[in-house]
Amino acid sequence: MRKPQGLDGGLTNYGDRDFSRYLRRSFARSMGLSQELLGKPVIGIAVSGSGFNNCHRTMDELTAAVSRGVLSGGGLPAPFPTISLGEVFLHPTSMMFRNLMSMDVEEMIRAQPMDAVVLIGGCDKTVPAQLMGAASAGKPAIQLVTGPMMTGRYRGERLGACTDCRRFWAKYRAGEVSETEVSEVEGNLAVTAGTCAVMGTASSMACITEALGMSLPGTAAIPAVHSARMVAAEETGKAAVRLTQQPITPDEVITEQSAENALRVLLALGGSTNAIIHLTAIAGRLGIPLSLARLNEISDETPVLVDLKPVGEGYMEDFYAAGGVGAVLQELRPLLHLDCMGVDGHTLRERLDGPKSWVDRKVIHRFSEPISSSGGIVSLSGSLAPRGAILKRAAATPSLFETEGRAVVFENVDDMAKRIDDPNLEVLPNDILVLKNAGPLAAGMPEAGYLPIPGKLARAGIKDMIRISDARMSGTAYGTIILHVAPEAAAGGPLAIVRSGDRIALSVAEKRVDLLVPEEEQKRRFASWSPPPQPDRGYAALYRRSVLQAPEGCDFDFLVKQTAEFD
Numbered sequence: 001m002r003k004p005q006g007l008d009g010g011l012t013n014y015g016d017r018d019f020s021r022y023l024r025r026s027f028a029r030s031m032g033l034s035q036e037l038l039g040k041p042v043i044g045i046a047v048s049g050s051g052f053n054n055c056h057r058t059m060d061e062l063t064a065a066v067s068r069g070v071l072s073g074g075g076l077p078a079p080f081p082t083i084s085l086g087e088v089f090l091h092p093t094s095m096m097f098r099n100l101m102s103m104d105v106e107e108m109i110r111a112q113p114m115d116a117v118v119l120i121g122g123c124d125k126t127v128p129a130q131l132m133g134a135a136s137a138g139k140p141a142i143q144l145v146t147g148p149m150m151t152g153r154y155r156g157e158r159l160g161a162c163t164d165c166r167r168f169w170a171k172y173r174a175g176e177v178s179e180t181e182v183s184e185v186e187g188n189l190a191v192t193a194g195t196c197a198v199m200g201t202a203s204s205m206a207c208i209t210e211a212l213g214m215s216l217p218g219t220a221a222i223p224a225v226h227s228a229r230m231v232a233a234e235e236t237g238k239a240a241v242r243l244t245q246q247p248i249t250p251d252e253v254i255t256e257q258s259a260e261n262a263l264r265v266l267l268a269l270g271g272s273t274n275a276i277i278h279l280t281a282i283a284g285r286l287g288i289p290l291s292l293a294r295l296n297e298i299s300d301e302t303p304v305l306v307d308l309k310p311v312g313e314g315y316m317e318d319f320y321a322a323g324g325v326g327a328v329l330q331e332l333r334p335l336l337h338l339d340c341m342g343v344d345g346h347t348l349r350e351r352l353d354g355p356k357s358w359v360d361r362k363v364i365h366r367f368s369e370p371i372s373s374s375g376g377i378v379s380l381s382g383s384l385a386p387r388g389a390i391l392k393r394a395a396a397t398p399s400l401f402e403t404e405g406r407a408v409v410f411e412n413v414d415d416m417a418k419r420i421d422d423p424n425l426e427v428l429p430n431d432i433l434v435l436k437n438a439g440p441l442a443a444g445m446p447e448a449g450y451l452p453i454p455g456k457l458a459r460a461g462i463k464d465m466i467r468i469s470d471a472r473m474s475g476t477a478y479g480t481i482i483l484h485v486a487p488e489a490a491a492g493g494p495l496a497i498v499r500s501g502d503r504i505a506l507s508v509a510e511k512r513v514d515l516l517v518p519e520e521e522q523k524r525r526f527a528s529w530s531p532p533p534q535p536d537r538g539y540a541a542l543y544r545r546s547v548l549q550a551p552e553g554c555d556f557d558f559l560v561k562q563t564a565e566f567d
């Protein structure tokens with residue numbers, strides 16, 4: 001068992017260890033801490049509050065509550081700042097900075113003298129970044145999420161970010177609601193602190209973090225403003241101190257088995273497609289491959305059980321009241337690896353053998369009475385996506401699943417923004433919209449995969465069309481949308497040479513998406529294709545040089561743990 005080293009851990013290198021220790025202690029005393037506290041195990045608290053991150057508005061309160069827990073458990077709390085990523089405040093896309101935040105978290109955990117760390121995050125990219133960093137740093141770590149927002153009200157209707165943002169925006173584009181109405185809605189979509197109120201990416205990540213065992217049982221879904229959220233923070237602080245006495249490191253919690261459990265929970269939730277990328281990246285930090293083939297196997301045998309937006313009806317506050325992740329795990333029990341260890345020191349079997357809580361079956365269905373018998377997400381392959389693509393079938397229109405159609409191509413996000421509402425755009429309801437050059441290399445992989453229905457079709461009442469891209473989409477979005485096409489266009493994938501008028505075939509039954517262009521013609525087009533130019537300085541250059549494709553979680557090549565299977 002590793003002994004906590006407290007402030008004596010990882011000494012600054014002056015060539016004289018005793019001097020380093022002496023200097024550190026004298027400077028630590030300038031913070032006004034007693035000798036007694038300075039001798040305790042140190043619990044770092046990775047704090048990611050920011051004036052650019054509404055989802056982390058309660059960070060100060062949470063940090064105080066974690067600190068209380070650490071003190072009462074017999075440790076010394078040491079909050080430290082890291083980068084924060086507020087989803088809607090970052091250009092060109094928060095995804096581009098997830099790896100940067102993960103590096104910040106990893107290096108600060110490693111460089112500073114802490115025996116364990118509490119990671120406080122919530123907004124989409126922050127939790128994956130923190131888990132990736134902590135997995136690589138290797139010290140005992142425990143995640144606390146900020147928790148979801150409560151819903152707002154508009155003319156008697158409940159509203160939550162951000163599925164309802166999209167729903168009302170689509171109605172506005174179709175001319176069904178006025179500008180006044182849409183701006184009234186704007187004031188009622190995100191009404192409390194916390195992360196998006198539906199089963200979007202942040203909520204999906206919170207739930208799969210609990211399923212992985214990296215956060216305390218029962219904490220994923222507690223609303224941000226609920227008093228129980230602060231109690232969870234305090235308990236998390238205490239648990240972190242216990243982790244210094246009985247160390248459990250992330251590699252003991254995040255294993256191939258626990259990653260599969262997390263994937264099953266994601267599928268049963270009808271959760272976000274982004275979570276596939278993030279889970280792959282987190283597992284990749286420990287050399288655990290998550291293949292799209294395995295995703296399909298698991299998806300075929302895992303039912304959708306949870307009735308939340310964007311796939312169903314409810315919001316995260318309903319999910320919490322209905323029983324949360326624990327109730328989902330109970331239903332999935334026959335399919336789970338029960339020996340997986342959590343940061344609380346208990347196996348999943350021990351958790352599920354404990355007392356059962358009441359479950360609201362309107363929100364969390366029984367395994368025997370699922371919402372749908374197969375998982376919410378499926379991977380596709382075929383000549384348009386030789387290394388795979390993702391479809392959230394739970395949020396798609398089944399009548400479009402077996403289709404052949406004509407491609408209407410947009411070269412990049414700007415091209416799409418310019419032409420999508422052009423009354424002269426040649427597009428019919430059964431065409432397939434294709435967006436290129438929005439993958440990780442080309443654009444940092446923005447959430448541009450939710451291509452709007454072209455204005456003239458939206459106004460004619462068209463609600464869904466097949467849309468294909470190398471981009472991602474928000475976890476709060478819905479539609480028949482094929483994402484994460486790999487290799488992306490900028491990496492020379494077949495998407496690069498698709499032209500308007502080409503035929504594309506989709507078969508969800510066969511899990512295929514094919515470009516029906518003869519190979520000879522494809523070769524001819526590739527002969528005149530060249531990759532987009534590369535940025536030459538700063539983080540953008542590092543990013544472009546190092547980012548991997550979606551099937552590798554879009555991590556940097558030098559951060560993934562290399563194993564035989566990854567090589």
Ligand code: FES
Nearest residue numbers: 055087123196202
């Ligand atoms: Fe932060 Fe949705 S914007 S979770």
